[in-house]
Amino acid sequence: MKQNRLASVDQKDLERARKYIKSLRNPNCREDDVFFQAMEEVLLSIAPLYLSDPKYKENAIVQRLVKPDRIFKFKVEWMDRNNQIQVNTGYRVQFNNALGPYKGGLRFHPSVNEGVLKFLGFEQILKNALTGLPIGGGKGGSDFDPKGKTDFEVMNFCSAYMQELHKYIGPRIDVPAGDIGVGAREIGYLFGQYKKITSSYEGVLTGKPFFFGGSLMRPEATGYGVVYFTEKMLEIEGKKPLEGKVCTVSGSGNVALHAIEKLYALGAVPVTCSDSKGTVYDPRGVDLDLLKELKFEKRVSLEEYAGKHPESQYIPVSEYPKDGHAAWHIPCYAAFPCATQNELSLADAKALVKNGCVSVTEGANMPSTPDAIHYFLESGICFGPAKAANAGGVAVSALEMSQNAQMMRWSFEKVDAELKDIMVHICTNVAQTADEYGVTGNYVDGANIAGFKRVADAMIAEGI
Numbered sequence: 489m490k491q492n493r494l495a496s497v498d499q500k501d502l503e504r505a506r507k508y509i510k511s512l513r514n515p516n517c518r519e520d521d522v523f524f525q526a527m528e529e530v531l532l533s534i535a536p537l538y539l540s541d542p543k544y545k546e547n548a549i550v551q552r553l554v555k556p557d558r559i560f561k562f563k564v565e566w567m568d569r570n571n572q573i574q575v576n577t578g579y580r581v582q583f584n585n586a587l588g589p590y591k592g593g594l595r596f597h598p599s600v601n602e603g604v605l606k607f608l609g610f611e612q613i614l615k616n617a618l619t620g621l622p623i624g625g626g627k628g629g630s631d632f633d634p635k636g637k638t639d640f641e642v643m644n645f646c647s648a649y650m651q652e653l654h655k656y657i658g659p660r661i662d663v664p665a666g667d668i669g670v671g672a673r674e675i676g677y678l679f680g681q682y683k684k685i686t687s688s689y690e691g692v693l694t695g696k697p698f699f700f701g702g703s704l705m706r707p708e709a710t711g712y713g714v715v716y717f718t719e720k721m722l723e724i725e726g727k728k729p730l731e732g733k734v735c736t737v738s739g740s741g742n743v744a745l746h747a748i749e750k751l752y753a754l755g756a757v758p759v760t761c762s763d764s765k766g767t768v769y770d771p772r773g774v775d776l777d778l779l780k781e782l783k784f785e786k787r788v789s790l791e792e793y794a795g796k797h798p799e800s801q802y803i804p805v806s807e808y809p810k811d812g813h814a815a816w817h818i819p820c821y822a823a824f825p826c827a828t829q830n831e832l833s834l835a836d837a838k839a840l841v842k843n844g845c846v847s848v849t850e851g852a853n854m855p856s857t858p859d860a861i862h863y864f865l866e867s868g869i870c871f872g873p874a875k876a877a878n879a880g881g882v883a884v885s886a887l888e889m890s891q892n893a894q895m896m897r898w899s900f901e902k903v904d905a906e907l908k909d910i911m912v913h914i915c916t917n918v919a920q921t922a923d924e925y926g927v928t929g930n931y932v933d934g935a936n937i938a939g940f941k942r943v944a945d946a947m948i949a950e951g952i
């Protein structure tokens with residue numbers, strides 16, 4: 489039986505940490521719910537370290553870490569296909585640059601607000617620290633919804649967004665990339681506009697298409713990295729590898745698709761994928777080519793999948809289990825939530841464990857609710873938290889920055905080998921840190937403590 493993640497913390501200290509976290513919160517600002525969710529997990533993980541080493545308190549590290557360096561919020565005016573002016577809100581949160589230039593994706597989705605971007609930016613600080621590379625943490629985006637828009641409209645929006653964003657970014661200052669709703673198409677338009685405004689051809693964005701400065705493997709990096717991480721975690725924990733095993737995946741975007749691709753490459757059988765409207769369950773294994781066609785070329789709903797594969801089942805969101813996601817109720821050896829935050833509830837966690845799942849790895853950012861995570865840790869299954877498991881994407885972004893700075897391009901094999909090394913190193917470091925702090929097997933505490941130490945030590949060394 490693995491140790492309870494909270495067992496090593498003095499309960500009085502924990503109570504004090506909880507009170508402190510509560511004091512930071514404005515209860516009237518619901519937008520910040522996800523930010524506090526992310527912050528609370530980290531602060532509870534690091535409490536024993538923080539309380540045992542006075543240098544952190546003396547340097548007010550927690551107070552400084554939970555406040556972004558700055559937040560830019562701006563109006564984005566653009567013209568739609570009917571020559572109507574549309575108005576959205578754009579953001580960039582520059583959270584912490586103790587370890588390097590602010591680095592993190594841009595999300596275009598109607599649910600984007602300041603709180604969502606603070607949660608993502610905060611997670612990004614520790615994630616980027618875990619990669620061991622010189623990158624700080626940031627995040628940005630807009631409530632713009634690219635769904636149903638023409639390429640022309642997306643281009644207009646990206647150009648208008650960059651009209652403001654270019655003032656705050658630069659290859660040594662802040663380097664955005666993709667996230668939900670932002671892929672190679674959007675990065676291309678954003679890059680083109682930055683170049684036009686500044687007359688500078690430089691590595692200011694990552695995730696660029698390969699033929700004008702992107703890195704090979706960046707599109708695959710997050711999904712592949714999630715699977716590399718899982719293989720290492722299973723090995724460390726003495727569990728069987730993924731070969732021949734049934735896996736469940738949620739999402740059908742960049743991360744999900746490449747996780748599925750790598751699972752097949754290792755001989756596993758990924759049987760589910762999903763989008764915001766429903767889940768596909770294909771017991772013979774998800775048809776990857778069809779998935780790419782539907783989600784990347786046609787950009788349509790997964791509903792069309794079942795029409796081509798009558799043996800598969802399409803479960804619309806309206807038929808999902810109460811408080812849950814359909815994918816997590818299908819028996820599997822390993823599960824990979826790769827869609828969005830809080831998509832895996834306590835009820836889902838219970839269903840996974842009951843059905844014999846031995847491993848859950850987070851491809852999305854914070855996809856499991858806190859009570860689901862607690863349940864996984866109590867159950868003693870392998871649990872790979874997002875900030876460690878999905879760090880492969882940003883790691884290869886840093887390799888793209890490096891290639892741009894050198895005016896070089898590396899081969900697919902070289903980047904893949906680097907990615908694998910980085911993921912194995914992250915996993916080993918997280919497992920060893922958990923061991924060192926008396927919470928063996930708890931990768932949540934391991935990741936939070938290892939990431940925190942690197943950032944905090946840099947903040948102390950750099951002074952105020």
Ligand code: NDP
Binds near residue numbers: 666669739763827829
């Ligand atoms: P994409 O935009 O490529 O795909 C997102 C997928 O998630 C789509 O299938 C989308 O469905 C689904 N989705 C999005 N929002 C919701 C929602 N509110 N409810 C249900 N389903 C939803 O994004 P990515 O694959 O890049 O990102 C997925 C996750 O991985 C995010 O949490 C992101 O932050 C994280 N991540 C991404 C990295 C990257 O390199 N891209 C790196 C590390 C983490 P639909 O098609 O219907 O919109």
Ligand code: 2IT
Binds near residue numbers: 593694853878881885
């Ligand atoms: O959440 C993430 O790590 C990303 N969306 C990737 C960020 C990046 O800079 O590549």
